[in-house]
Amino acid sequence: MDITTAEKIYRDYRRRLRAYSHAMGVMVYDKVTAAPRGAEARVSESLDVLNEASYKLEMSKELSEAVDYLYDHRDMLDAKTRREIEVYRRDADYVRSIPEDEYIAYMSLTNEASDVWRRAKEENDFASFSPYLQKIFDTNRKFALYYKPDCDPYDTLLDFYERGLTAERCDAFFGRLKEELIPLIARVTSAEPIDDGFMHAHFPTETQRKLSDYLMGVMAIDRGRCAIGETEHPFTENFGKNDVRITTHYYEDDLTNSMYSVVHEGGHALYELGSGDEYEGTVIAGGASMAMHETISRFYENIIGRSETFCRLIFPRVRELFPNVFAGVTAEMFYRACNVSAPSLIRTAADELTYPLHIIIRYEIERDMIAGKYKADDIPEVWRRKYKEYLGVDVPDDTRGVLQDSHWSGGSVGYFPTYSLGSAYGAQIYAVVRRELDVDAAIASGSTKAINDWLGEHIFRHGAMYDPDTLFRMCTGEEFSPEYYISYLKEKYGKLYGLKD
Numbered sequence: 001m002d003i004t005t006a007e008k009i010y011r012d013y014r015r016r017l018r019a020y021s022h023a024m025g026v027m028v029y030d031k032v033t034a035a036p037r038g039a040e041a042r043v044s045e046s047l048d049v050l051n052e053a054s055y056k057l058e059m060s061k062e063l064s065e066a067v068d069y070l071y072d073h074r075d076m077l078d079a080k081t082r083r084e085i086e087v088y089r090r091d092a093d094y095v096r097s098i099p100e101d102e103y104i105a106y107m108s109l110t111n112e113a114s115d116v117w118r119r120a121k122e123e124n125d126f127a128s129f130s131p132y133l134q135k136i137f138d139t140n141r142k143f144a145l146y147y148k149p150d151c152d153p154y155d156t157l158l159d160f161y162e163r164g165l166t167a168e169r170c171d172a173f174f175g176r177l178k179e180e181l182i183p184l185i186a187r188v189t190s191a192e193p194i195d196d197g198f199m200h201a202h203f204p205t206e207t208q209r210k211l212s213d214y215l216m217g218v219m220a221i222d223r224g225r226c227a228i229g230e231t232e233h234p235f236t237e238n239f240g241k242n243d244v245r246i247t248t249h250y251y252e253d254d255l256t257n258s259m260y261s262v263v264h265e266g267g268h269a270l271y272e273l274g275s276g277d278e279y280e281g282t283v284i285a286g287g288a289s290m291a292m293h294e295t296i297s298r299f300y301e302n303i304i305g306r307s308e309t310f311c312r313l314i315f316p317r318v319r320e321l322f323p324n325v326f327a328g329v330t331a332e333m334f335y336r337a338c339n340v341s342a343p344s345l346i347r348t349a350a351d352e353l354t355y356p357l358h359i360i361i362r363y364e365i366e367r368d369m370i371a372g373k374y375k376a377d378d379i380p381e382v383w384r385r386k387y388k389e390y391l392g393v394d395v396p397d398d399t400r401g402v403l404q405d406s407h408w409s410g411g412s413v414g415y416f417p418t419y420s421l422g423s424a425y426g427a428q429i430y431a432v433v434r435r436e437l438d439v440d441a442a443i444a445s446g447s448t449k450a451i452n453d454w455l456g457e458h459i460f461r462h463g464a465m466y467d468p469d470t471l472f473r474m475c476t477g478e479e480f481s482p483e484y485y486i487s488y489l490k491e492k493y494g495k496l497y498g499l500k501d
């Protein structure tokens with residue numbers, strides 16, 4: 001073997017693997033956007049076949065030998081190829097550590113579990129989903145131990161989504177948030193409520209679609225490379241930087257839900273669209289990590305999208321689309337209504353201030369499930385207890401409780417912390433952006449383009465060329481600290497609710 005041959009083999013396999021993942025991604029996207037419910041069984045069967053074929057390709061001796069050869073000679077590779085091999089090998093090592101039959105069975109389990117979960121949620125039937133959930137947690141624990149027998153399995157799972165993240169770091173971060181946010185939320189909850197009565201009106205889906213188009217325009221998203229669809233759960237999927245799909249869900253009695261889903265997913269899309277051309281088609285295209293992705297999406301959703309300047313910018317168009325609802329409403333009233341904080345049941349609809357507590361609850365449950373502290377059957381009860389304790393809300397049913405999120409059914413255990421970590425990264429990045437850019441003037445000019453450009457230069461274009469910690473330091477010049485996030489929330493909500501220090 002020589003480097004040229006090894007690289008040729010690697011690139012040829014990658015091209016084929018990419019085609020499989022493209023096909024499977026489009027099938028899943030089609031299943032959740034356009035296909036009738038009756039398609040589920042056939043799609044699952046086809047996905048099983050493609051997954052297995054792709055797995056066999058990935059595990060082939062020829063590819064493994066080429067990758068190992070390149071890895072052993074990585075000092076002789078250019079920086080980009082070297083990084084590709086390091087990133088690719090990290091994932092491949094994990095898959096290689098798992099016995100083939102178990103890996104294939106798990107892919108099939110999560111495909112099936114997603115459908116079972118969807119029905120269980122619709123019918124408030126946790127019992128039907130519980131055995132799947134138990135199996136998913138058990139398998140995740142087992143796989144983590146195959147991969148790193150000497151590590152705490154939950155740390156290994158966290159590390160998949162955010163390199164270097166551990167339960168110890170999460171405990172410190174979330175402990176600090178709980179300390180500051182629980183009393184702050186209590187003060188906000190007992191303060192004079194913000195009037196958002198006008199937000200509880202009827203907002204026809206057809207008109208909300210126009211608002212989505214407008215918002216994607218304000219965010220300067222290239223519609224030639226980014227489409228929008230409708231799903232139960234909003235998400236972003238990308239098939240390369242020239243084909244990004246975002247989705248939203250329209251609720252006719254709630255305008256802000258879809259509005260901020262579009263801004264959130266639009267943030268994910270901007271990150272993908274802004275990835276460097278030189279990385280296209282490689283494993284380093286796209287985002288640096290899940291937390292960096294959530295950093296960007298939550299940055300647009302909250303720090304930008306829920307800012308006074310942004311609300312003032314979009315308000316004329318909102319009023320134009322829903323003239324009867326907003327007849328007597330001012331831009332300031334609209335801004336305040338977009339930032340109402342109230343402890344609630346649903347994570348994705350939670351306001352910026354109470355949101356982290358939804359994540360902390362999921363984090364604590366995941367951590368304790370992997371540690372074997374309880375069984376899937378116990379989760380609904382634990383869920384109810386924690387919602388009462390941290391947010392003071394009663395959970396009336398499992399549909400609005402433990403069944404609300406799709407993550408665990410898809411096998412994502414260890415993902416949730418990235419949302420809050422992302423929010424906190426975002427607050428620290430915002431401090432830097434503000435030093436270098438007049439953010440309010442930029443937004444007031446009509447679009448977020450100047451902000452996109454700043455983030456593009458410092459974050460997007462690098463793809464996954466650097467580990468998230470390194471990229472974060474390059475961007476902010478500092479280590480991560482949760483204090484920026486805490487100060488940001490205290491200042492914003494103190495002002496909105498007239499809290500005196």
Ligand SMILES: [Zn+2]
Nearest residue numbers: 264268294297
């Ligand atoms: Zn997101």
